[in-house]
Amino acid sequence: xxxxxxxxxxxxxxxxxxxxxxxxxxxxxxxxxxxxxxxxxxxxxxxxxxxxxxxxxxxxxxxxxxxxxxxxxxxxxxxxxxxxxxxxxxxxxxxxxxxxxxxxxxxxxxxxxxxxxxxxxxxxxxxxxxxxxxxxxxxxxxxxxxxxxxxxxxxxxxxxxxxxxxxxxxxxxxxxxxxxxxxxxxxxxxxxxxxxxxxxxxxxxxxxxxxxxxxxxxxxxxxxxxxxxxxxxxxxxxxxxxxxxxxxxxxxxxxxxxxxxxxxxxxxxxxxxxxxxxxxxxxxxxxxxxxxxxxxxxxxxxxxxxxxxxxxxxxxxxxxxxxxxxxxxxxxxxxxxxxxxxxxxxxxxxxxxxxxxxxxxxxxxxxxxxxxxxxxxxxxxxxxxxxxxxxxxxxxxxxxxxxxxxxxxxxxxxxxxxxxxxxxxxxxxxxxxxxxxxxxxxxxxxxxxxxxxxx
Numbered sequence: 001x002x003x004x005x006x007x008x009x010x011x012x013x014x015x016x017x018x019x020x021x022x023x024x025x026x027x028x029x030x031x032x033x034x035x036x037x038x039x040x041x042x043x044x045x046x047x048x049x050x051x052x053x054x055x056x057x058x059x060x061x062x063x064x065x066x067x068x069x070x071x072x073x074x075x076x077x078x079x080x081x082x083x084x085x086x087x088x089x090x091x092x093x094x095x096x097x098x099x100x101x102x103x104x105x106x107x108x109x110x111x112x113x114x115x116x117x118x119x120x121x122x123x124x125x126x127x128x129x130x131x132x133x134x135x136x137x138x139x140x141x142x143x144x145x146x147x148x149x150x151x152x153x154x155x156x157x158x159x160x161x162x163x164x165x166x167x168x169x170x171x172x173x174x175x176x177x178x179x180x181x182x183x184x185x186x187x188x189x190x191x192x193x194x195x196x197x198x199x200x201x202x203x204x205x206x207x208x209x210x211x212x213x214x215x216x217x218x219x220x221x222x223x224x225x226x227x228x229x230x231x232x233x234x235x236x237x238x239x240x241x242x243x244x245x246x247x248x249x250x251x252x253x254x255x256x257x258x259x260x261x262x263x264x265x266x267x268x269x270x271x272x273x274x275x276x277x278x279x280x281x282x283x284x285x286x287x288x289x290x291x292x293x294x295x296x297x298x299x300x301x302x303x304x305x306x307x308x309x310x311x312x313x314x315x316x317x318x319x320x321x322x323x324x325x326x327x328x329x330x331x332x333x334x335x336x337x338x339x340x341x342x343x344x345x346x347x348x349x350x351x352x353x354x355x356x357x358x359x360x361x362x363x364x365x366x367x368x369x370x371x372x373x374x375x376x377x378x379x380x381x382x383x384x385x386x387x388x389x390x391x392x393x394x395x396x397x398x399x400x401x402x403x404x405x406x407x408x409x410x411x412x413x414x415x416x417x418x419x420x421x422x423x424x425x426x427x428x429x430x431x432x433x434x435x436x437x438x439x440x441x442x443x444x445x446x447x448x449x450x451x452x453x454x455x
Contacts, residue, residue: 009033009062010040011086019082024071026061026083033060033068043085044123048148050081088127093120095133096170097158098239099196104232106365110411112402126150129299131194133169134180145189152190152222155181159195159202160213168202178213185220192222192296197252198229199242204255211259211272218267225302226256227275233367243369249282273297276305277372280336301372305340311432312344316351318433322440327354328391329439331428332381334373335360348439356439357390365410374399378412382420389421395438398427 009031015021032040035049036058050057059071073081095118096103102118105111122141124130131154137145144150159165162174169175184191193214197203202210207226214221228244235241244252253274260270270291279286289310292303333341338360345358361384363370365377374397381396394417401407406414406427417425428435 009060010042010046012061012083013086014084016080016082016084020073020075020079021082024059024073025069026059026071026081027063029064031062032083032085033062035059042088042123044088044127044148045144046085088121088123090117090119090124091121091136093118093133093136095120095135098168098170099198099229099231099241101230101232103238104230104234104366106232106234109365112407112409112411115409122150122153125153125155129154129192131156133175134177134184135169135171135175137180142183142187145184146187149188151188152192153184155191155193157193157195157210157214157224159206160210161206164202164206181214181217181221185217188220190220190222191217193224194300195224195226196229197226197244199244199248201241203252207255208259211263215263215267215271218269218271223297224272225275225297225300226252226272226278227301228277228281230372231367231369233369244277244281246281246283249278250284252278253282253284269293273302275301276303277301277336280305280339305337308340308432309344312347315432315436316347318436320352320436320440322352326392327352327356327439329355329393329395330357330359330385330388330390331395331439332359332361332376332385333397334371334376335362336371337373348436352440354439355391357388359384359388361385373397375409376400377410378408378414378416379410381408382412382417385421389423393423393439394421394425395428395435396425398429401427 012021012026012028012030012032014028015026032046034040035046036053038049040046040049054077055074057073057075059069059073061069061071063069075081100118102116105116119130120132120136121130122132122137122145125132133156145153157165157177158168160178162177165177166174181191195202195207195210197207211224214224228249229241231241231243256272256274259272263269263271273292276286278284286306286309289306292298292306295303295307298304298307331341331345338358342358345356348354349356361376361380362368363376364380364383366375376397377400385394396414396417400409401414406425414425414427426438429438
């Protein structure tokens with residue numbers, strides 16, 4: 001053992017009871033430096049290196065005192081050490097994209113801290129599907145991506161023309177986007193790409209060129225998702241951008257449909273997929289399930305409505321057991337999704353003899369241009385339902401909350417709504433089976449009694 005004073009490695013947050021780590025004396029607060037002389041950069045790096053070891057491992061760990069421990073471990077190949085490391089320390093984006101949502105957050109209001117973080121991190125892209133521009137990758141990053149097979153990655157393109165992309169990202173000089181993509185795909189990495197479409201800026205012929213440039217890398221570049229720019233009411237001092245309106249949505253669908261047809265003929269895939277907001281805004285039929293393949297972009301709002309409609313139809317065909325016939329409640333969502341949800345709720349009411357009311361929530365917090373359910377806040381939901389509440393419970397979109405307490409983007413939590421409204425508040429879940437179980441089960445009554453029975 002020796003003494004080290006510099007805090008290196010990755011912090012050990014928890015140690016599983018009865019695990020190998022506990023047996024050899026590893027404790028929360030220790031820092032894992034290396035495994036078999038391979039330095040550990042983060043929790044993802046640890047997972048890769050640990051899984052690469054067969055039976056014998058040499059761990060270097062520093063104690064809070066600075067003491068260095070070298071620990072020999074012999075374990076079964078599939079056996080886990082039983083430690084949980086600190087989360088990845090997010091790399092911050094140095095771009096200043098003209099449409100960046102972080103720059104459009106309301107000033108002087110409480111906003112969830114993580115919403116103010118502009119991340120540009122290939123590790124988060126691999127783990128959670130976060131989009132990155134590839135502008136901050138070092139040589140070591142490329143080598144790690146190749147070695148650890150961090151695939152697929154999700155890449156923000158917006159435009160492939162160097163000068164236009166430079167303007168969109170507000171960089172001092174153009175970056176080698178297509179060169180970086182070529183290097184990644186040659187290294188066996190698959191990519192999903194994204195274009196945030198802005199009227200009069202990167203659409204039209206610019207969009208055609210971007211899709212064409214990316215199509216040359218198919219099938220390693222798997223998809224291009226085209227989503228509308230989101231504009232809040234808090235753009236003071238930022239470049240003026242036009243919002244996506246009904247006619248623009250219709251024109252975009254017409255334009256992209258031709259590109260999709262051409263790609264189907266030449267490559268057997270549409271390759272380029274539109275965000276659901278275009279179809280809803282234009283009152284255009286949602287493409288069939290076959291259009292979206294295995295729905296790889298559903299978390300990016302591409303195919304989410306089709307997935308919802310198909311899941312809803314399947315749930316309606318199932319036989320559900322109800323312990324009570326008195327089902328009365330309110331269901332809320334964002335304005336863009338409201339028509340689809342309203343129609344579905346009305347079908348449920350007719351089939352099951354229940355009484356659900358569906359309400360659309362205006363986004364007062366960010367502005368009328370933000371209509372998706374995932375960006376609703378607790379305060380806006382309260383404002384929308386306080387004078388129109390119906391029934392004995394409230395169902396809100398699970399996408400607009402996080403954590404066990406149901407934290408909203410404005411730092412309200414689910415219990416804030418419950419206390420102000422005097423009834424239980426539930427997340428609707430991420431799948432229709434969860435939603436059906438929520439509104440048809442007896443859990444609502446039990447929750448109400450548990451939450452509101454105290455004097």
